Amino acid sequence: MIDSHCHLDLLASKVDLHVSLESAKAAGVTRIMAPSINPPSWKALQALSEQYGSILPIDTALGLHPYFLTDSNQNSQASTTDAHEQGISESLERLEAAAANLHLSVKAVGETGIDGHINVPFTLQKRVLHAHLKLADAISLPVILHHRKSHHLLLEALKQARYQGVGVVHAFSGSVEAAKAYIERGFYLGIGGTITYERARKTRDTLKYLLENHFDKILLETDAPDMPMYGRQGVPNEPQYLSDVVDVMHELFAVSPDQTTSITTENYLRLFNAA
Numbered sequence: 001m002i003d004s005h006c007h008l009d010l011l012a013s014k015v016d017l018h019v020s021l022e023s024a025k026a027a028g029v030t031r032i033m034a035p036s037i038n039p040p041s042w043k044a045l046q047a048l049s050e051q052y053g054s055i056l057p058i059d060t061a062l063g064l065h066p067y068f069l070t071d072s073n074q075n076s077q078a079s080t081t082d083a084h085e086q087g088i089s090e091s092l093e094r095l096e097a098a099a100a101n102l103h104l105s106v107k108a109v110g111e112t113g114i115d116g117h118i119n120v121p122f123t124l125q126k127r128v129l130h131a132h133l134k135l136a137d138a139i140s141l142p143v144i145l146h147h148r149k150s151h152h153l154l155l156e157a158l159k160q161a162r163y164q165g166v167g168v169v170h171a172f173s174g175s176v177e178a179a180k181a182y183i184e185r186g187f188y189l190g191i192g193g194t195i196t197y198e199r200a201r202k203t204r205d206t207l208k209y210l211l212e213n214h215f216d217k218i219l220l221e222t223d224a225p226d227m228p229m230y231g232r233q234g235v236p237n238e239p240q241y242l243s244d245v246v247d248v249m250h251e252l253f254a255v256s257p258d259q260t261t262s263i264t265t266e267n268y269l270r271l272f273n274a275a
């Protein structure tokens, strides 16, 4: 199994990464994509990919996560100061510079996206997303998208940016219509801990549709250390629990774990041009 979305730098502050990655390997995880959140995380993840690459291959991505676009001086209002805007512009310049001199582990741009639940103005989130999409097209790497109450805004942004590339909508939850709209634009969908919860009825129904019609567009993910699997709330999520997602797919839809593993592994390697 490949964990297509694991925040290794954030995980490192919660668990012993060496133990965690050995456990993941023992549980059948063969590779990890570590998306980044802000400029310091780019180098941190690249170092982790070198440090732990002997346990299993670690791919990385370059991006500015919407959560980390907040203004540390002004966190209670959805507005921006000039200094904040300036800081974001500088981060975007650094992003371009990092992309001009790619570390070997970098296989994607992200994580970027739009979150409908945070105190970051949509105008700013859209501007940053747009810059990521332009960059991804320019350097021909797939993009890793974050969503929350924002499918319509993301789809609109892809259209407005005339995005030509491919990518993944990570931690996908939503309707069959939303899933189809992304697939039509060349996107893959990341399936993670959400489906281990019985209340995720709509996303489970969508997954059933995807398994029957678009198995070649599904990736597995944990989003560790966040998004705990059902029954594991209260402890950090870790890549070793990825098999919970595969097991639930087996229980609900009778797809064999072997089939899920081999198809999603192929999907990952195709999307990220990895080997």
Ligand SMILES: [Zn+2]
Binding pocket: 005, 007, 035, 111, 146, 223
């Ligand atoms: Zn993430």
